[in-house]
Amino acid sequence: MKKKTQPAKPAAKKGRARKNVKLAPTPPQAGFPVVAIGASAGGLEAIREILSNLPVNTGMGFVVIQHLDPSHESMTAEILSRSTRMHVREIKDGMVVMPDNIYVIPSNCNLGFSQGRLKILPRSETRGQHLPLDHFLRALAAERSTHAIGVVLSGTASDGTQGLRAIKAEGGITLVQEPESAKYDGMPRSAIASGAVDIIRDPKGLAAELVSIARHPYVIPRATDVESEPLKKSEILAKIYSVLRSGTNVDFSHYKHSTIQRRIARRMLLQKTDDLAQYAAYLEGHPDEAKALFADILIHVTSFFRDKKVFEALKTKILPKYFKTRDRSQPFRIWVPGCSTGEEVYSLAMTFIEFQDESATTSPNGCATPVFFRGTTLPVTRLLRKST
DSSP states (O other), X not given: OOOOOOOOOOOOOTTOXXXXXXXXXXXXXXXXXXXXXXXXXXXXXXXXXXHHTSOTTOSOEEEEEEOOOTXXXXXXXXXXXXXXXXXXXXXXXXXXXXXXXXXXXXXXXXXXXXXXXXXXXXXXXXXXXXXXXXXXHHHHHXXXXXXXXXXXXXXSSOTTHHHHHHHHHTTOEEEEEOGGGSSSOHHHHHHHHTTOOSEEEOHHHHHHXXXXXXXXXXXXXXXXXXXXXXXXXXXXXXXXXXXXXXXXXXXXXXSOHHHHHHHHHHHHHHTTOOOHHHHHHHHHHOHHHHHHHHHHHTOOOOOTTSSHHHHHHIIIIIXXXXXXXXXXXXXXXXXXXXXXXXXXXXXXXXXXXXXXHHHTOOOGGGOOOOEEEEESSHHHHHHHHHHO
């Protein structure tokens, strides 16, 4: 007996998806660079100039963070789409960042970044300044590390400065608009003063730098491994250590090799070379580059009350015990050796003041307690002196 054949289902029409089936795009491999471009007042023109001078196939993803009026719908994505052939879209929560696409922050929010996806976050309800660029740059640094690139353009105040410091600390690349070319130079100048900026150019020059960065082995996935063959050339590395020792009086030969090699690779990108021997020769003939490499190796990663438990123990256990038996006629001083950019100094001073207030303890002889500090480098020490 012949089996009854079921009538064939009609073929789905070409180009139409089945109903109720919605597959979220899978984040691509995390190896490609993500560029955050941030601006405030006067920055839209600079963003447009950068995008109009970029090819459509850099292989990088772009996230635009602009200070926007929280009460108005943003038209930024539509405006920027006129300056580039890359796909420009306003960010929706959970959107995956893809290479050669531009993502624009909506108004009245902060932006996070985790596992390749952008996260819309509520704007902080505080009286202080809204710092959306700092917020995103820190998230980008944590997510992309050496593949994080931050660009700060025209704007007032200082948004972006702390975010660039976070990116540089993770081995990423930082760029800033030349203050003279910015309509408002507050944000660029603040970033430059922090010492966290690698490249300073006008908008067209920034576009050219981004193209150069996109082609360098430091940010190409197949060459990101710090143990790759060019960096295994022990004789050349020994020469680099020797140059550093001569120029800085510091011997890095016993320092963590992977960290040194990562920082060398980063400096090679900034000097536009992918040849280790060529870089070693350049380093030998340019003392300023040796200082720059030295500063990169001793990158300043710090924050106020960085290890909260330590400061709490100091205030509640160590200081009370110390002052319980201390001769009150003897002076008391605080010394912070080899500090980074001052956060440790102020954290200790504030901890001591809180201890005094809470325990009704006064400084010996009724005098203020002096806090001494010493930076790891002369520029850092100068910066600290300015803040006192």
